[in-house]
Amino acid sequence: MTDALLAPIWRTEPKKWSYATASHLLNRAGFGGSAAEVRQLVDLGPEKAVAYLVRYQQLPDTFKEITFGEFTGPLFAGRDEMRQMRPGQMSDNMRELKARGELLKQMNQDQRQAMLSIRLAAQRGKLEEMKLWWLDRMVRTRRPLEEKMTLFWHGLFVSSSVTVRNSYALYQQNKLFRKFAVGNYKALTLEVSKDPAMLEYLNNNQNKKGKPNENYARELMELFTMGIGNYTENDIKESARAFTGWTFAGDRFVFNRGEHDEGQKTFLGRTGNWDGGDIIDIIFDQQATPRYIARRLLKFFALDGASGAEAPESMVNALARVVVANRYEMAPVLETLFASTWFYSKDVMRTQIKSPVQLVVGSLRALGVNITDPRAVDNALKMMGQELYGAPTVKGWDGGRAWVNTSTLFARYNLPAYLGTGRLPSTSKKPGDGEMRGQFNDLATGWQPQLDLAEARASTTDGVVDHYLRVLIGNNVDPRKRDELIEFLNATGDASSHHLDPTSAEVENRIRSLVHLIMAMAEYQIC
Amino acid sequence: MSNLHTRRVFLQSGLTVLSAATTMPLFLQRTVFALNNPADKPLTQAAAGQGEKILVVVQLSGGNDGLSTIVPLDNDDYRKARPQLALAKDLLTLGKNKNVALHPSLTAFKDLFDAGEFALIQGIGYPNPNRSHFRSMEIWHTADPVKPPRDGWIGRYFDAQCQGDDPKNVPDPKAAVNIGATAPLALAGSKFAAVSFQRPESYQWFAGNRSVDKRMKETFTDVNELDKKQGEMTASGNATLDFLERTALDAQLSSDEIRAVTTKYRGGVTYPATPFGQQLQMVAQMIAGNLKTRVYYVSLGGFDTHSNQRQQHDRLMLTLSEGLAAFVKDLKAQGNFSRTLITSFSEFGRRVGENNSRGTDHGTAAPMFVMGGGVKPGVFGDHPSLRPEQLDRGDLKFHTDFRCVYATILDKWLTADSEKILGAKFRHLAIL
Numbered sequence: 001m002t003d004a005l006l007a008p009i010w011r012t013e014p015k016k017w018s019y020a021t022a023s024h025l026l027n028r029a030g031f032g033g034s035a036a037e038v039r040q041l042v043d044l045g046p047e048k049a050v051a052y053l054v055r056y057q058q059l060p061d062t063f064k065e066i067t068f069g070e071f072t073g074p075l076f077a078g079r080d081e082m083r084q085m086r087p088g089q090m091s092d093n094m095r096e097l098k099a100r101g102e103l104l105k106q107m108n109q110d111q112r113q114a115m116l117s118i119r120l121a122a123q124r125g126k127l128e129e130m131k132l133w134w135l136d137r138m139v140r141t142r143r144p145l146e147e148k149m150t151l152f153w154h155g156l157f158v159s160s161s162v163t164v165r166n167s168y169a170l171y172q173q174n175k176l177f178r179k180f181a182v183g184n185y186k187a188l189t190l191e192v193s194k195d196p197a198m199l200e201y202l203n204n205n206q207n208k209k210g211k212p213n214e215n216y217a218r219e220l221m222e223l224f225t226m227g228i229g230n231y232t233e234n235d236i237k238e239s240a241r242a243f244t245g246w247t248f249a250g251d252r253f254v255f256n257r258g259e260h261d262e263g264q265k266t267f268l269g270r271t272g273n274w275d276g277g278d279i280i281d282i283i284f285d286q287q288a289t290p291r292y293i294a295r296r297l298l299k300f301f302a303l304d305g306a307s308g309a310e311a312p313e314s315m316v317n318a319l320a321r322v323v324v325a326n327r328y329e330m331a332p333v334l335e336t337l338f339a340s341t342w343f344y345s346k347d348v349m350r351t352q353i354k355s356p357v358q359l360v361v362g363s364l365r366a367l368g369v370n371i372t373d374p375r376a377v378d379n380a381l382k383m384m385g386q387e388l389y390g391a392p393t394v395k396g397w398d399g400g401r402a403w404v405n406t407s408t409l410f411a412r413y414n415l416p417a418y419l420g421t422g423r424l425p426s427t428s429k430k431p432g433d434g435e436m437r438g439q440f441n442d443l444a445t446g447w448q449p450q451l452d453l454a455e456a457r458a459s460t461t462d463g464v465v466d467h468y469l470r471v472l473i474g475n476n477v478d479p480r481k482r483d484e485l486i487e488f489l490n491a492t493g494d495a496s497s498h499h500l501d502p503t504s505a506e507v508e509n510r511i512r513s514l515v516h517l518i519m520a521m522a523e524y525q526i527c
Numbered sequence: 528m529s530n531l532h533t534r535r536v537f538l539q540s541g542l543t544v545l546s547a548a549t550t551m552p553l554f555l556q557r558t559v560f561a562l563n564n565p566a567d568k569p570l571t572q573a574a575a576g577q578g579e580k581i582l583v584v585v586q587l588s589g590g591n592d593g594l595s596t597i598v599p600l601d602n603d604d605y606r607k608a609r610p611q612l613a614l615a616k617d618l619l620t621l622g623k624n625k626n627v628a629l630h631p632s633l634t635a636f637k638d639l640f641d642a643g644e645f646a647l648i649q650g651i652g653y654p655n656p657n658r659s660h661f662r663s664m665e666i667w668h669t670a671d672p673v674k675p676p677r678d679g680w681i682g683r684y685f686d687a688q689c690q691g692d693d694p695k696n697v698p699d700p701k702a703a704v705n706i707g708a709t710a711p712l713a714l715a716g717s718k719f720a721a722v723s724f725q726r727p728e729s730y731q732w733f734a735g736n737r738s739v740d741k742r743m744k745e746t747f748t749d750v751n752e753l754d755k756k757q758g759e760m761t762a763s764g765n766a767t768l769d770f771l772e773r774t775a776l777d778a779q780l781s782s783d784e785i786r787a788v789t790t791k792y793r794g795g796v797t798y799p800a801t802p803f804g805q806q807l808q809m810v811a812q813m814i815a816g817n818l819k820t821r822v823y824y825v826s827l828g829g830f831d832t833h834s835n836q837r838q839q840h841d842r843l844m845l846t847l848s849e850g851l852a853a854f855v856k857d858l859k860a861q862g863n864f865s866r867t868l869i870t871s872f873s874e875f876g877r878r879v880g881e882n883n884s885r886g887t888d889h890g891t892a893a894p895m896f897v898m899g900g901g902v903k904p905g906v907f908g909d910h911p912s913l914r915p916e917q918l919d920r921g922d923l924k925f926h927t928d929f930r931c932v933y934a935t936i937l938d939k940w941l942t943a944d945s946e947k948i949l950g951a952k953f954r955h956l957a958i959l
Binding site: 203206208210211212213214215218222228233306307308350351352353383385392393394395398401402404405406407408409410411413414417478481484485487488491513516517520521522523525526 | 658659660661662700705707708709710720721722723724725729730731732733734742743746747749750751763765766767768770771772774775777778781782833834882883884886888889920
């Protein structure tokens with residue numbers, strides 16, 4: 001039984017299914033894709049297309065795991081590295097720890113400093129590898145919703161590499177989010193409460209009987225489950241007591257009974273000798289919780305507020321009822337949302353500002369290319385305000401209009417210089433050059449416009465412009481702007497159709513610049 | 528395309544050559560002429576004037592521990608509440624004040640105090656203090672502890688300079704400049720949007736393809752309609768698109784000018800190599816370049832010291848002090864210190880009693896600082912009592928609403944109408 005507000009589009013508007021709606025679904029439930037991928041969804045029809053994206057377990061996961069082999073040996077044994085041990089490694093690590101103690105005794109100050117630098121560099125290197133590994137998954141996955149929801153949880157249950165200087169713990173957390181991508185929100189919340197990266201990020205490893213640390217308890221309610229206004233300061237104090245003794249050793253959760261407060265706690269009106277699990281049970285009995293997750297999902301997938309409108313309260317309530325009916329299972333909730341007539345309405349389509357990750361991954365997917373310079377992409381994401389494993393605060397990324405200011409907009413319009421033309425603006429100053437000038441490092445992206453155009457059978461300037469407008473923006477462009485682009489591609493000062501030879505180096509050069517220009521339009525920033 | 532030629536002249540030559548601007552939209556004409564000719568006063572907004580008074584806001588993000596910044600002297604309650612964290616050694620005295628002293632690293636504050644250019648305001652807060660970072664930060668940014676966030680107090684100040692709904696009366700976005708990736712709510716008005724950037728050299732659009740560079744730039748201008756008037760940008764029927772196009776226009780207009788002034792000025796002052804020091808250096812360059820900016824916004828983060836506070840907080844105090852010392856020295860050398868007011872705030876102070884992790888949890892009242900050539904120096908207000916029975920659930924009680932500081936700055940420094948901007952009348956402090 002479905003709320004009328006969430007009636008599926010195949011019942012209400014069966015004829016609406018088109019390239020535009022399928023493209024909208026792929027953008028929102030994933031990171032967009034090539035024209036061929038969109039057409040595949042068009043052919044499936046709305047009901048099967050939604051199921052294909054949400055019930056993705058039937059498709060194989062072909063990605064390799066990251067190994068942490070280099071984090072061994074006496075140099076790496078120690079407090080930080082204890083946390084990276086896998087089960088069964090304890091004894092090896094204890095031996096290494098001992099060896100390191102011996103090593104340290106023999107070292108002078110300079111040698112110790114050098115050792116520290118090596119360890120830090122290894123952590124940083126690993127973090128870069130993890131970012132690329134995840135971005136590569138997003139670009140090449142056949143299960144885009146799995147990665148999109150992993151990103152959703154990453155922005156909801158925030159832990160940052162700035163505080164958690166333990167790449168292995170963050171990697172484990174990322175895998176947890178992926179495991180529960182469309183799984184159970186309540187079960188995930190319990191897992192997150194026991195996750196070493198989170199325990200460290202919000203200091204619950206220091207939350208002890210008699211002197212509670214409230215950090216985790218507060219954010220659990222304010223940002224992870226209910227939202228502000230649904231509990232009191234006293235509820236924070238009481239629930240912090242319930243989470244005392246929840247800590248970790250190595251890379252595993254440990255319940256430290258000696259540091260746990262066994263006293264009575266009154267939380268949201270209920271009194272008992274609660275522990276963290278009881279607190280989560282009580283939180284997930286509150287009416288605020290399904291509404292909170294419904295609101296967050298609607299913001300992330302449907303209306304981010306950039307158009308000035310947020311999801312109406314009626315829709316929040318309707319989706320919250322679906323959440324309750326499915327006991328916090330996310331797959332049926334997402335399936336209902338993606339199927340709904342409202343999701344394909346004018347109020348929702350093309351109103352969102354792409355997140356930086358969406359912009360980068362979507363661009364790579366649309367052009368069918370892989371990342372060839374991870375550092376360039378990482379820097380670009382940083383400048384656009386979304387560094388993976390690096391949310392600015394525990395609140396995550398605000399999204400919507402907050403993605404865009406004069407600074408991030410230039411970064412967004414500059415990125416395609418790398419993606420489209422293979423040239424990366426660098427801001428180093430030439431010696432003796434008074435004015436800062438953009439220079440360009442030549443990089444290959446592997447993108448071959450000739451192949452695109454052969455496949456699209458585009459051999460005229462207007463045909464090429466239309467092809468890329470369709471793939472990148474979905475033909476939602478003012479005809480006057482289309483004329484400007486044709487004029488640019490013609491290089492003759494007019495906007496009429498000309499035959500063109502994409503095998504000529506000069507023409508290819510112009511096509512690359514054309515794609516950069518399309519990607520540097522306001523229309524490309526939204527989806 | 529009637530005004531294509533004009534657009535191209537405009538873009539190729541930056542903001543300096545514009546004799547052929549007869550077909551230019553009014554909004555651009557006004558901006559460009561005002562920039563071109565500083566003496567052209569009628570075209571220069573009061574809210575964005577060159578040579579006018581400047582406000583520099585320093586945000587300390589995460590909740591700065593007031594009790595480790597302005598340290599109570601000879602106070603048993605302080606020592607009892609902070610067995611591990613109480614500071615006692617090498618504190619810097621504030622004149623003859625017997626009650627409080629500065630953290631040992633805050634030599635910049637000490638020097639300014641001794642020079643009569645520093646006001647310390649104690650016990651700042653607001654009713655029903657909120658201990659959430661985000662909500663409390665919003666309250667400071669919006670100057671509204673009750674209503675949900677809408678726009679910022681500085682944004683409203685610029686909004687108030689607009690006459691009616693005429694979009695050409697919206698102040699130049701450069702009137703407020705934020706150094707950082709995300710624009711703070713404080714600077715957001717319902718009409719006004721500030722300029723934000725991290726580094727001037729990357730604050731521009733790169734055409735990226737040498738052989739067609741010039742034509743790309745022309746097409747970039749055309750397809751992004753960087754020649755439209757602010758008020759004419761509703762044609763798309765898509766509010767998100769309109770917002771993006773407006774921002775692109777702001778970006779384009781401010782880019783050339785900011786890059787020009789920040790590369791031109793090289794003062795003799797060496798700044799610390801911290802990101803905070805670099806932010807302040809950029810602000811000093813822009814002030815030296817005589818931009819029309821009235822408000823600059825910089826941030827220093829990392830104050831959320833729930834554990835092992837001492838080392839982190841010491842480092843932050845040093846970063847703050849070293850950055851400000853260089854900035855003040857630079858502004859004095861420029862001769863711009865007397866027209867600059869620097870103020871710093873944090874979303875809240877921290878719990879009086881330390882926690883079990885050698886850190887402190889979220890608290891309430893804290894001190895504020897105001898510095899500059901125009902400041903009436905001194906220590907304003909008493910330090911809130913640390914007696915356990917005087918605390919509010921373990922936190923300090925405020926006695927001065929932060930909006931009194933805002934009102935004083937708005938009325939006396941920015942010569943605005945604080946009642947209109949803050950929605951109520953707040954008493955003035957004797958800091959200006």
